[in-house]
Amino acid sequence: xxxxxxxxxxxxxxxxxxxxxxxxxxxxxxxxxxxxxxxxxxxxxxxxxxxxxxxxxxxxxxxxxxxxxxxxxxxxxxxxxxxxxxxxxxxxxxxxxx
Ligand code: SF4
Numbered sequence: 001x002x003x004x005x006x007x008x009x010x011x012x013x014x015x016x017x018x019x020x021x022x023x024x025x026x027x028x029x030x031x032x033x034x035x036x037x038x039x040x041x042x043x044x045x046x047x048x049x050x051x052x053x054x055x056x057x058x059x060x061x062x063x064x065x066x067x068x069x070x071x072x073x074x075x076x077x078x079x080x081x082x083x084x085x086x087x088x089x090x091x092x093x094x095x096x097x098x
Pocket of ligand 1: 077078088
């Protein structure tokens with residue numbers, strides 16, 4: 001292992017902790033928003049209409065409320081507005097496995 005591998009690993013670990021801290025922060029914010037009867041705006045959780053990772057779309061998230069059909073837009077318990085079943089955001093929380 002050379003010095004550049006060590007630096008790359010350090011950067012990856014720092015980014016991982018940064019991403020986890022962001023999710024925890026927004027999860028906490030989401031809980032407060034729910035307690036106040038409000039939802040988070042999409043930009044606050046970096047919502048996107050198309051998720052980049054299989055199995056991490058909105059329809060795989062415990063917060064997703066489906067539309068009339070699996071292809072219809074749904075809603076989210078903590079994010080405001082119409083939610084694409086194939087969207088994604090930082091507050092993604094996987095559904096429990098059946
Ligand atoms: Fe809501 Fe985000 Fe989960 Fe999508 S990924 S359902 S926007 S919490």
